Structure formats: structure tokens, C-alpha cells
Amino acid sequence: MSHKQAKWQRQQLKRERREIQVRLAEQLRLLEKRCRDFDEGDWEEAVDIATRLRVIFHPGSKTKRPSILQSIDAEKVPILSSIEHRDHANGILSMSGGLYRQTFGKNENGPYYELRTIFGDSFYKSEVPADQWWNAVAEVKGDEVGNPGRYVYRRVDVVKGIAEHDGGAHLANQLPESHGVLTRPGGLVKITIGKEVNAQIIPVVGVHLAMLRQIAYEVLNSPALIKLSNPEKKKLP
16 A cells, blocks of 8 residues: 555544544444433423434444444543443342432421432542443342342343334333343332332332433433544533
């Protein structure tokens, strides 16, 4: 290869990389917009949030649907993690609440319960290479009476499950059991209000959505990823 050809090839690779960085910036912009709409009450945006995350992070082959990060060899870019990193669930019987917060209390109207996304109010913060972050364990549902089975959920499982199985006309018997447990009211969390004979068991709705929103928060608050999309761009809100 001549010097001129090598120079042209370097310039071409640089242009291609910049085009992919522009795509990343657009995906982050749309992700931020969908999150804003979600926070204002439009839960149907969850599917689009999940789809944007999948496009950025979920690897394919180099020639067939690679992720954006894979396309520019940036799978090690540091991503904010709100939970202690675990790459497997060996020996863990149950693990919950890392990507969401539960509040129990009592006021003049009686007992109350609140499920919410943590956002920046997490007890733990670190940065993890994107490929490890994507595959890290986020929730482990233990085997229990009346709700048998042990299920391990990584960030990829939450995001892909919502992107691929929510928002459309899916037959219940065609959904993976693990996703059914993830999204079913009470599948991950049930609360008991009252005591003894007056106790009520209430299935909590939307735990998977709170988890998804926290995953998106982590992404939008990862400075290295934002810089990768545009070196001049400041951190998104």
C-alpha cells in the first residue's frame, strides 16, 4: 500500500468513526428526550428507551448489527454504576432493590408504600467498562412460596426484554418465563399491609420500569460516554 493510499484509508476510517459518534450523540439525545417524557408520566416511552440502550450497548457480530460502541471499538468506555458490580450470581439466593428504591411509611391516611427510581441518590457509585456494566447482575429473584423459581436479571436482560417483548401484542404463552416474572405485578416485589387476619398482600407494579429508568440515568450521566459522542459536549441533565 502506498503512502497516499494509507493516508486515504486513515482519513476514511476517521470519517466513519466520526459518523458513528454522530449516531451515538443522536441516540443519547433521543434517550434523554424519551426519559423526560417517561418522567412526566408517559410509561409507553419505556420501549423506546430500551431500544435506544440496546442499539448503543448490545453487541452483535462485526458485520451483522453491531452495537454502536462495538462499531468504534469503545466497549470498554466507563459507564456509571449505581450498584456494586457482580459479573455472576453464584451463591446469591436473592438480591433486590439495587436499581430502585422502596419507601415504607405511615401518615394521617395510614400506611403507604412508594417505589421509585434512585437517580443520583444511590448508596454506591463507580464506573465500570461498558461491556461488563451491560452484563452485570442487577437483580436476583429467589425461590419462594407461591412464586417459585430463581431468576437472575442483568442489565441486558431488563433492557432487551422490554425492547423485544413489551409495547406490542405478545401472547402470554410466547413470552420467556423470566420476562413474565420481571414484568408481572408482584413478580419481583410484593408488600404486606396490615397484620395477621387483616393483612393484605399487594403485588407491586412497574418494578422493571424503575430499573430501566435507572439504567438510562446511569448512561446519561457517564462523562466518558458523553465525551465519546462529542468531545465538546457537556454532560446531559
